[in-house]
Amino acid sequence: MLFNSFAFLLAFLPLALGLHWLVERFAPRWRLSLLLVLSLAFYAYWDWRFLPLLAGSILLNWLIAEAFQKTRSSVLVTLAIVANLAILALFKYFNFFADLAAMIPGLPAPRLELALPLGISFFTFHHVMYLTDLRRGQAPHYDLVRYGLYIAFFPQVLAGPLVRWREIMHQFEERPYLRADAAERFARGLLLLTAGLAKKVLLGDPLAEYANPVFAAAAAGQVVSVAEAWQGTLAFTFQIYFDFSGYTDMALGLALLFGIVLPQNFDVPYRSASIQDFWRRWHMTLSRFLRDYLYIALGGSRHGLSRQIWALFATMALGGLWHGAGLTFVAWGAAHGLALIAALLWRRAGLPMPALLGWLLTFLFVTLCWVLFRATNFEAALAIYKGLFGLAPIGTGFKWRALLPAAAFAIIGPTAWALVNRLPPARWLAVAAALLFVLILFKIGEDANYEFIYFQF
């Protein structure tokens, strides 16, 4: 179920919190089991047919970790990682590679019509992180309930953040509601949930109405005017930020309600003064994963400049592919890889970059790249680029009203996480946040209620 749905906010969440409180208070040894059952129920609500996949992947990976404990055979772990990636490839990339193969004359390219299980990209990476650290001797072995909860914890299972085992496992052992700051955590969780909902529903969703028709027109082969292209591209630039960072805020807030602190994922990325700064602030837990489990494995920065350039490019191109099974996503990732390489060479050459110019160039580059990310194919992206670069009629009717507050919040900030951590326990604030929460509930009730963009990845 969506976090921004009545089923979740008015039924699942109150029920889950009530059960969790009861168990935490009267039968704490069942707390983790309850959280696991709630998480599996949450996942199954989307489509119960995918539950065996999630449960099976938890069980198999746990059994392999168990076997590794006894045999110390790292081949087992390697095979498990390969199997996890193979399952991800089967569901997400089979048709992508089949289509690529079909470009070679004479090569048979069967297609497989499989629905993409939600969250598979995220829980696959969780398995990979744990298994890699297990093989390195850094991660201990956990029982099935703890491992299952690490993978399936419902605030994070569908779209992250990507949590390292060492960030969360020790928290499972706590009695969260016995902590001195239990009420504060719960309150800040409520505030984060409300802030995330507000970002998604009040700022992100209205921008979809600016962006969707423009990209739909481009996909339909229509000419996109300059005004439309900039409207659609800027709208999507801010929509995806509020959509995804709003989701993360909700995930962090929800986890706090259950006494778990998850890592933050965004840090005012559109204020970045360079492209590497952007990737330190955007989808931070993915950047961290790519750095630690891909970039370094590909050689990182310790084997000379040419190897580093290759590692950067490959990491970003694969990061692009992770977002979606399409060449436009690969191009998006590759473009970011090239920009990171250019920035690396620029720094190495000792060339200056004034902060304001750096911000402008970074923002423009990131914005232009979102076209590749959002467009359904290269032809559609080209139609948008023609508009952006003035190779189309000027057009009229540039919509900007929803863009202004979005741009102000996104660029000036602060992040919801930072803001919520600064707020005092004032009664007026509780009342104001509650009013905002109710207002959002009424907005959620409207017919135009959008899913999260990152659910498709």
Add this chain to the structure above:
Amino acid sequence: MSSSISSSEHDAASIPPAPASAARWGSFVRGFVITAAAVLVGTLALAFLIDPYDTGHTPLSLREGVRPQGPRTAAASRGRDLAFSAAIFGNSHVQLLSPDALRADTGIPFVSLIAPASGPKEGLVLIDWFLRHRREPARAVIVGIDALWCTANPAMPNDKPFPFWLYSRSPTDYLVGLLRFDVLEEFQRRIVYLLTGKGERARRDGYWDYEPNYIGMGYDTAPAKRAALEVIGESGGGNAKGPYPAAQALEALMNTAPGTALILLRPPVYHKVLPIPGSADAAADAGCRDAFAALAARRPRTALIDWRTDRPELRDPNRFFDQTHYRQSIARLVEADIAAALAALR
């Protein structure tokens, strides 16, 4: 490693304990939960009482009718209006049928409960709403059966948003449906309408003449729009073999009102989109027509009026704005056919 794709490391459990006491934070949580619950329940209760769309759910006795608004929501009030004992259902393809003209021709008071750009799913919901709010059995129901009613999809998916919650038989659906921003926006206008008793009331019979709008957009004169009228197209619905779940659902629904006359109207279209004999479009058109003709044959007091046949009026471009939206002169002819059919059913 290079810092290029590195990210800040955050100690996951780094939320700093605030200096404020646990008691103050506990009070904060209680304040949030109590306020949210009270405001939510209070607002919903108020919405239920003022009955923003005059559905009759409220226990209060309020001024009848609603302020002028779109037919999708206004139909809730119109469909309950006991001044009418017959109704027209469908979309813009039957929008020009005038309740006044039909009343003059038949002596039956008609209300128009059409919803533009709607299909069978919406139509069936509105027919059910109308039928279940009669004290006496309805005298007649006219349904515009266009190509959307020929779908083979049993879900009969709707294309445009429609407030199904407003017409639901489930009180829970209605209560959850009230939880929407549109209702909040309606509060002030509704209260003014109810308390002052002076606010303008939506037209009771639901009739809305689209001619001025089409003329304003140049559909009667603009060369490109006139040329578009002459493009050959298809309108058979694309379902030659069935099933026709909309026909089945309509029959089941109308069987709950056996005494009500039912007119199934296949609305006029410009001759350029009439099926070409022998084509797949013609087969689909015939399949769908036969399904509704069979319904008309099976059910007492039911007639099918088929305007999707090649006749001189459908070849006159001056009687059409576009290929499926005719002008008043055609509407008068259709109304006459309906009146004749109803007279024959008595």
